[in-house]
Amino acid sequence: MKKQIEKNIKSLLHSIWKSGDMAISWTKTSIPGKRTPFFIKNKNQIDQLVFDTFCAVSLATYLTEFNRKEILPEDFKGKLHITCKPCDARSVMQLFSDMQVSEELVNLIVIQCDGIADESKLTKIMSGYVSNIEEENDRFICKGIGGTEKSVPIRDCWLDKCSDGKNCDLPYYYGYYFVGNETEYRKRISNLLHTKTDLVQDTMSPKELKKLVNKELSSCIRCNACRNVCPACFCSDRCVFEQPKVNVKYLDSEDASKNNILYHMIRFNHVAPNCTGCGECERACPMSIPLSMFYKYFNRLMWEEFEYKPGKTNSERQKLLSYHLGEDLV
Amino acid sequence: MASKKLIYLFPCLAEKRKKVLQKIEQEYPEIKIVPIICAGRFNTDIALKLINDGADGIVVLGCEPGDCHYREGSAISERRFLLVKHTLKAFGFEEERFQALWHKPSEVKGVMNELNLFMEKLASIEQKGVEE
Known part of the structure; x- marks a missing residue:
């Protein structure tokens, strides 16, 4: 079944490929169970792509760089084909609605996914x-x-997000190719979507929670991996933490856990309205900090306060940037 | 004995607000007043930084949504302030430490009442912390 899907992706890419196009996908590495992002620039490279249970990397992040033309040749005029799992497709959709990537340039290929395995586990x-x-x-x-x-x-x-199953739904979008059996996929996820999430923030008192947060974040080395891998964190070179001329110096170089808490507080405060809950920050963290306890809280908050789920459509603007006079607040 | 508190007040600089600020300065000399252009201009990262650095409370004083000189300034910030409160809650701070007050610039009594309530809340938080 999975080999068939991989074959179908290849044949689809062969059929829609035009000269000057580019594709982002995964390929094998020398380490078993590790897949790495792969940029296809020629038609004869298509056969090297791989899709299987280990393709954990979300390729949506590369689109933000694509926006700044860092990964593309300057005379690029073709289309960019991007292979996505459904959860990544929602991150791409959010980039569309945040106007970070032009829809005309991107061709979305969504692949049926039955759970992705974590190699480190x-x-x-x-x-x-x-x-x-x-x-x-x-x-x-x-x-x-x-x-x-x-x-x-x-x-x-499995990755934690796969057993949760909250991010598995497909976006409302007309322009994607689906590889696999779409009706079967929708049937499988329909039971998963309405599960309740239990969070530590509900049960713990502020003092207990602060102790827990302190303990978890004290191991943070502030390597910025969570920021760089996040598809919602798209202002990389204009980031608050890297502004030389900013009036307020937010972080000291000192590696105290107090600074780490502020780093993550500001990051989640910025990302909350367009976080699709793809879980990339947690996967990329070299110190394996359970960041899901924070982003899950904000995902739920956005739904409860604004009835807004990031990455659902390509047109709905995020709720903290769009306001029209007369609209209901909060 | 009440220990000295570190409280910041960020009022928007509407013309008629001078009267309230004078009153606040008289009654609560411990409150530090930092004027800003509009409540919509308030950078919420600063609130997070101050509270993380040990400030007891932060108050933003703005005009009522719809009444703002910059039209939707205070309206946009209302959503942003909600997010700040929840960020504080998610990371184990008391969300009551951050408060936004919406009043007409000429109003004095309402502001003082709400400030009183805010100070009482802070005191009760502190007491809870001591008891635990």
Whole structure:
């Protein structure tokens, strides 16, 4: 089934490819279970692309760079094909509605996805380096060091967002290609979408919560990985944290947890209205800080206060930038 | 004994607001007044920074939405302030520490009443912290 989907993506790209186009997709690396972003510039490179259970990287982030023409040749006139899982497609949709990327230049290819596995979780289960991974039905068959073999259910290595299932819905958009069986996919996710999320903020008192936040964020090294990988954080070179001429100096270079809290507070405060909950910040974090406890709170807030779900359409403006006199506040 | 509090007040600079500010200066000398152009201009990152650095409370004093000199200035900020409150809550600060007051520039009594309530709230937060 998954090989068939990969074949279909390739044949689709072959059929719509025109000279001068570009595509962003995934490809294999030398490490088993790691997939890396891949820029296809020629038609004969299409066959190198890979789609399987390990394609965790969201490619929507590259579109923000595409906006600044960093990754494109200057005389680019073709279309940019981008392969997405449904959750990433919503990030792309949010970039459309924030007017960061022009819709005419991007061609969206949404791929049916049955949960994405996290390679780091697999290595944790195998307790060490994995030399070979093979997929069979719902299980991985992994070979570890010294020839030990283990079969692990795929569900155990899923990314956190996949078991939650809140971001799996498809956007309301007419212009995407869907690879896979769309009706079957919609049926599968329809039960998942209306689950309730339990958050620490509901049960804990401020003092307890502050202790927890302090503990979690004290390991932050402020490497900016969460900022750089976030598709909603698109003002990279004009970021508040990197303004040389800004009047207020927000952060000290000192690595105290107090500064770390402020860093994440300001970042989430900025990103909240257009965070689709893709979970890339948590995946990219080298210190594995559970940032989902924060963005889930803001996702729920946007829905409860404004009935607004980021990434649902390509035209609805985010609620903190659009206001017309006479409109209902809050 | 009441310890000295660190409270910032950001009033918008409407012409008739001088009277209220004088009254506040008399009654609450501990409040630091930092005038801004409009409540819509208030940079919410500053509120987060101040509270994170140990300020007890922050008050933004603006005109009622629809009454603003810059038309939708205070209306936009109302949504932004809601987000600030929830950011504080998500990270384990008391959301009551941040408060926006919406009053006509010439009003004095209403502002003083709400400020009184705000100070009482801060005191109760502090007491809770001591009890725990």
